Amino acid sequence: MPHPVPIETQYWELPRPIRTVAVIGAGASGVSHKVSSADCQLPIARRLRDAGKQVRLYERNSYPGGIWKYQEAKAATPQLPALDPSQVDYQPDLDPVYPSVSKTVFRGQDADAQVNAMAMSFAPPGPSYVTLKNNIPSPLMCFQGMSRDAEKPEEWYYPHSAHQAYLEAYAALHDIDSVASYNTRVEKVDEVENGWRVWSKTFNTTRDADSTTVTITYSVDDYDAVVCATGHHNAPATPDIPGLAEWQAQWPDRLSHALTFRRGEDWKGCRNVLVVGSGPSGSDMAREISVYADNVYVTARPFETDDSPDTKIVKAVFRDRLASTCTIVPTVKRFLPPCGSVGKVEMLDGSVIEVDSVLFATGYYHSYPFLRDYQARRTSESTKIVQSQYTVLNLHQDLFYIPDPTLCLLGVPANISAFSFFEYQGIEVTRVWSNQAQLPSIPAMQRAYAARRGAVSDRNIHVYGKVEEPKLVREIASWLNSEAKRLGVQGQVEQLSGYSDEYMAVKARTVEGLGVRDAADDVRLAKAKQAFAADLAAA
Ligand SMILES: Cc1cc2nc3c(=O)[nH]c(=O)nc-3n(C[C@H](O)[C@H](O)[C@H](O)COP(=O)(O)OP(=O)(O)OC[C@H]3O[C@@H](n4cnc5c(N)ncnc54)[C@H](O)[C@@H]3O)c2cc1C
Numbered sequence: 001m002p003h004p005v006p007i008e009t010q011y012w013e014l015p016r017p018i019r020t021v022a023v024i025g026a027g028a029s030g031v032s033h034k035v036s037s038a039d040c041q042l043p044i045a046r047r048l049r050d051a052g053k054q055v056r057l058y059e060r061n062s063y064p065g066g067i068w069k070y071q072e073a074k075a076a077t078p079q080l081p082a083l084d085p086s087q088v089d090y091q092p093d094l095d096p097v098y099p100s101v102s103k104t105v106f107r108g109q110d111a112d113a114q115v116n117a118m119a120m121s122f123a124p125p126g127p128s129y130v131t132l133k134n135n136i137p138s139p140l141m142c143f144q145g146m147s148r149d150a151e152k153p154e155e156w157y158y159p160h161s162a163h164q165a166y167l168e169a170y171a172a173l174h175d176i177d178s179v180a181s182y183n184t185r186v187e188k189v190d191e192v193e194n195g196w197r198v199w200s201k202t203f204n205t206t207r208d209a210d211s212t213t214v215t216i217t218y219s220v221d222d223y224d225a226v227v228c229a230t231g232h233h234n235a236p237a238t239p240d241i242p243g244l245a246e247w248q249a250q251w252p253d254r255l256s257h258a259l260t261f262r263r264g265e266d267w268k269g270c271r272n273v274l275v276v277g278s279g280p281s282g283s284d285m286a287r288e289i290s291v292y293a294d295n296v297y298v299t300a301r302p303f304e305t306d307d308s309p310d311t312k313i314v315k316a317v318f319r320d321r322l323a324s325t326c327t328i329v330p331t332v333k334r335f336l337p338p339c340g341s342v343g344k345v346e347m348l349d350g351s352v353i354e355v356d357s358v359l360f361a362t363g364y365y366h367s368y369p370f371l372r373d374y375q376a377r378r379t380s381e382s383t384k385i386v387q388s389q390y391t392v393l394n395l396h397q398d399l400f401y402i403p404d405p406t407l408c409l410l411g412v413p414a415n416i417s418a419f420s421f422f423e424y425q426g427i428e429v430t431r432v433w434s435n436q437a438q439l440p441s442i443p444a445m446q447r448a449y450a451a452r453r454g455a456v457s458d459r460n461i462h463v464y465g466k467v468e469e470p471k472l473v474r475e476i477a478s479w480l481n482s483e484a485k486r487l488g489v490q491g492q493v494e495q496l497s498g499y500s501d502e503y504m505a506v507k508a509r510t511v512e513g514l515g516v517r518d519a520a521d522d523v524r525l526a527k528a529k530q531a532f533a534a535d536l537a538a539a
């Protein structure tokens with residue numbers, strides 16, 4: 001069901017002119033939004049800059065790019081099951097006095113290890129893995145003014161490093177560094193009188209011959225508006241399956257999550273591997289592991305009743321690609337109590353399989369630890385933000401926080417072409433915050449939101465797909481155009497038309513492209529399997 005923009009004569013009024021904006025996160029969504037302060041081709045950016053808005057971009061890593069940056073290091077496996085979205089990614093550090101600066105000097109042979117551990121818990125490594133490539137055509141993964149044209153599906157797929165390079169080049173072109181605070185994590189965001197307060201923590205290290213000094217700067221800054229662009233692949237989701245905690249206590253090394261997957265070789269010598277989840281991560285990783293393990297089981301659940309035909313096709317594609325190398329099984333009923341050295345898992349159909357390693361490819365929670373007071377169970381139904389793994393609450397157009405639309409959560413939708421869609425969201429935010437479009441009144445947004453929640457399951461509320469996504473983009477474009485006309489600013493802003501015909505033609509070939517991508521992978525995996533078999537024979 002689309003997000004209708006309610007026809008209203010009452011509008012939400014900006015409570016103050018938006019002059020200062022905090023953007024949290026320098027991934028594809030934060031970067032695209034943040035170009036607002038640079039001299040670039042985006043009308044959104046020029047308008048914000050020309051209006052004198054000051055943007056500060058907070059990024060906990062030392063670079064832009066978000067999930068696309070490959071890191072060999074892995075995040076720690078969370079306590080399983082990991083249930084509270086606000087707890088899994090990181091624990092906000094709110095005990096110290098804000099503002100303040102603390103310095104700690106580390107010496108001796110453990111110094112590097114101690115400092116690395118602090119750095120890893122400050123900015124945990126992301127989900128990129130050695131063989132990760134894009135799974136939607138690269139011509140759909142670009143921002144305005146920096147296209148990635150390629151005609152044939154054979155040319156659409158690149159390794160993660162190419163996407164990271166694209167994002168870094170984009171950031172350099174638009175001088176993102178001039179407004180970025182890298183190595184700076186946001187610990188808390190809260191409403192204050194006339195705006196938003198942001199508590200942040202900057203982590204810096206300096207080394208000399210015999211010591212390393214860690215300097216932590218705790219800062220507090222106020223803004224007129226805040227954009228959360230922190231992505232939704234930071235907090236690994238693991239289901240609450242009976243027996244899981246006992247397995248983690250007994251065999252911590254046998255359990256992992258897709259967030260920490262780096263390469264199939266890490267499963268060399270395993271007999272039976274169970275991958276829970278057959279989405280993009282599960283199906284990709286199971287195929288990589290199947291080169292090195294004797295048996296790989298992958299769980300698949302029945303489709304949701306309100307999965308769109310498009311969603312069903314995509315889910316089926318990811319399952320089908322497993323057929324030649326893995327065994328599809330129903331999902332897990334319980335982990336049988338550890339006994340001896342062999343782990344046993346009972347499946348929903350009553351069958352029991354022996355398993356010596358389990359990889360949870362069960363997705364990620366939407367998680368905003370810095371908005372902890374707004375997370376589920378902390379506040380009322382109409383103000384809380386995160387409901388479950390799949391649902392961010394109280395958003396208009398999946399973007400504006402309805403109780404106070406000077407807060408935006410950018411990048412929430414799934415099954416979309418992230419880069420281009422997030423850029424459209426950025427245009428929308430900029431126009432609203434520049435008084436070039438007005439949102440409907442809060443009661444009208446609440447009514448539209450209630451209608452949508454009533455019509456779509458929590459699982460699918462942010463899931464779009466190749467029909468719904470362009471439709472929403474067209475609706476946003478036409479609404480922004482009509483608002484510009486109504487407010488008499490159409491001469492100052494670009495007329496928007498939604499995705500181009502060329503873009504849509506590539507989008508229509510997404511599933512065909514996946515087939516081409518998989519065929520290339522099949523050849524690579526078959527070669528790796530042969531090489532591994534030859535190594536085993538020689539050993
Ligand atoms: C394994 C994987 C593969 C994917 N493949 C594709 C694909 O092929 N095509 C596609 O279109 N999409 C793909 N996606 C979706 C992907 O999420 C988007 O492409 C896009 O890169 C997301 O950008 P983002 O900015 O929303 O989030 P992210 O890339 O996650 O960036 C968020 C940034 O916020 C920072 N951050 C988080 N919390 C804080 C804080 N408290 N303070 C400061 N900084 C913070 C993080 O360090 C990070 O840099 C994939 C996702 C995953 C996980």
Ligand SMILES: NC(=O)c1ccc[n+]([C@@H]2O[C@H](COP(=O)([O-])OP(=O)(O)OC[C@H]3O[C@@H](n4cnc5c(N)ncnc54)[C@H](OP(=O)(O)O)[C@@H]3O)[C@@H](O)[C@H]2O)c1
Nearest residue numbers: 133134135239277278279280281282284301331361362363
């Ligand atoms: N470029 C690439 O090749 C690539 C690789 C990996 C990931 N990605 C992207 O990263 C994002 C996340 O993908 P993801 O695969 O990690 O997560 P995901 O898309 O959320 O998929 C999670 C999978 O786990 C299953 N699952 C969830 N909870 C479960 C439970 N309690 N019991 C059993 N199964 C459960 C889901 O089943 P249901 O479908 O039944 O809910 C689904 O198969 C997506 O945007 C994806 O496109 C891209």
